[in-house]
Amino acid sequence: MRIPFLRPSPPPLSQLTAELEAIEASGIFTNYGPVNTQLEEAFISRIFGDRGACMTVCNATIGLMLAIRQALPENLGERRFALMPSFTFAATAQAAMWCGLTPLFCDIDEKTWMLSHGHVCDLIQTHRHKIAVIIPYATFGNCLNLDFYNELSAQEGIPVVIDAAASLGSLNSLGTGFGAGSAAPVIFSMHATKTFAVAEAGLVYSANPDLIRQLRAMSNFGFGTPHISTMPGLNGKLPEVLALMALKKLDELEALIEHREFLANRYRKMLPDFQSQHMTGNRTTNQFTSLLLPETLVEKRAQFLALLAKKGIGSATYFSPHLIEQPYFKKRCSASPLDNTDKVSRGIVSLPMSDKMTLAELSQTCECVRSSLVEALDTH
Numbered sequence: 125m126r127i128p129f130l131r132p133s134p135p136p137l138s139q140l141t142a143e144l145e146a147i148e149a150s151g152i153f154t155n156y157g158p159v160n161t162q163l164e165e166a167f168i169s170r171i172f173g174d175r176g177a178c179m180t181v182c183n184a185t186i187g188l189m190l191a192i193r194q195a196l197p198e199n200l201g202e203r204r205f206a207l208m209p210s211f212t213f214a215a216t217a218q219a220a221m222w223c224g225l226t227p228l229f230c231d232i233d234e235k236t237w238m239l240s241h242g243h244v245c246d247l248i249q250t251h252r253h254k255i256a257v258i259i260p261y262a263t264f265g266n267c268l269n270l271d272f273y274n275e276l277s278a279q280e281g282i283p284v285v286i287d288a289a290a291s292l293g294s295l296n297s298l299g300t301g302f303g304a305g306s307a308a309p310v311i312f313s314m315h316a317t318k319t320f321a322v323a324e325a326g327l328v329y330s331a332n333p334d335l336i337r338q339l340r341a342m343s344n345f346g347f348g349t350p351h352i353s354t355m356p357g358l359n360g361k362l363p364e365v366l367a368l369m370a371l372k373k374l375d376e377l378e379a380l381i382e383h384r385e386f387l388a389n390r391y392r393k394m395l396p397d398f399q400s401q402h403m404t405g406n407r408t409t410n411q412f413t414s415l416l417l418p419e420t421l422v423e424k425r426a427q428f429l430a431l432l433a434k435k436g437i438g439s440a441t442y443f444s445p446h447l448i449e450q451p452y453f454k455k456r457c458s459a460s461p462l463d464n465t466d467k468v469s470r471g472i473v474s475l476p477m478s479d480k481m482t483l484a485e486l487s488q489t490c491e492c493v494r495s496s497l498v499e500a501l502d503t504h
């Protein structure tokens with residue numbers, strides 16, 4: 125039996141003919157139509173505890189670009205750096221670079237795999253007047269400490285934009301959706317491969333409704349008044365059909381996250397030799413399963429993954445190579461020492477997870493992982 129790394133399962137459009145007919149009858153296909161409004165209201169009430177405001181975007185990368193651009197002053201002066209982890213997806217750095225910034229990579233904490241607070245403070249000490257924005261990443265749906273960043277932002281006068289691409293459905297320690305109450309904008313993805321799987325879609329949340337109003341205008345060509353550009357803009361709007369899919373996904377969310385949590389716990393029990401990420405908050409989304417190879421096997425990762433593939437088990441290595449190791453970023457970005465990033469990145473393996481994965485498939489995966497580890501140790 126082959127077990128793919130991911131099996132995206134967006135809500136099946138083929139079963140939504142009545143809803144699609146209603147969209148056609150309305151004659152409204154995009155531009156923040158009624159389905160989109162219903163979706164945004166559902167997010168606020170069902171995920172964010174009735175606090176703050178949100179707006180959809182066509183994908184999270186565009187959401188990051190909008191939020192970063194909004195945070196910048198008219199004249200950047202010497203503020204050119206976007207402080208962010210190197211242990212993240214390319215989109216974080218690309219979005220900052222589209223805004224004319226240079227990523228300044230900061231090391232992560234070796235347990236939570238999120239930005240190390242100590243290193244963030246060190247970099248601010250060294251580059252205080254050159255940092256335009258701080259972009260922490262809520263790694264793999266982990267709940268980063270929003271209070272720390274909101275306080276830091278107020279104290280240093282440096283804006284913060286949160287990349288929470290994988291966190292839609294994660295719960296903080298109060299049991300509310302991650303991000304709730306954050307004045308700094310929080311950006312989520314609903315890409316088909318994320319746990320909140322739609323196709324291409326994203327969400328920007330903030331406790332500050334004025335900020336969301338401005339971002340919405342920026343996402344609609346910078347139209348501050350109808351058809352008149354009064355600020356920087358682009359087209360980041362989400363079509364009604366995709367808003368419909370997201371609404372349906374929201375209905376499934378509780379059950380599928382519970383299933384994924386159950387599988388993730390089983391993985392940890394069945395593979396006790398692997399170190400896993402230290403999670404904060406009440407619940408995470410488990411887009412896939414991230415584990416660190418035992419130290420003795422790190423050098424054998426390529427052989428190990430090849431052996432797994434031969435047995436029909438899909439896998440990946442998020443995020444290895446990490447950003448500063450990738451050619452486009454290596455040439456153009458700055459980095460401080462990244463010891464923890466290097467260590468986690470070198471040992472990381474990403475294992476299969478999906479809404480439909482069964483316990484039998486998980487057991488088979490773990491069997492193959494164990495036998496491949498033994499075989500990898502024998503290779504040269």
Ligand SMILES: *Cc1c(COP(=O)(O)O)cnc(C)c1O
Pocket residue numbers: 183184185186212213215216261287289290312313314315324325326
């Ligand atoms: C998936 C992801 C993104 C991009 O999301 P899209 O909706 O595909 O644009 C950005 N940052 C991180 C960390 C991601 O994992």
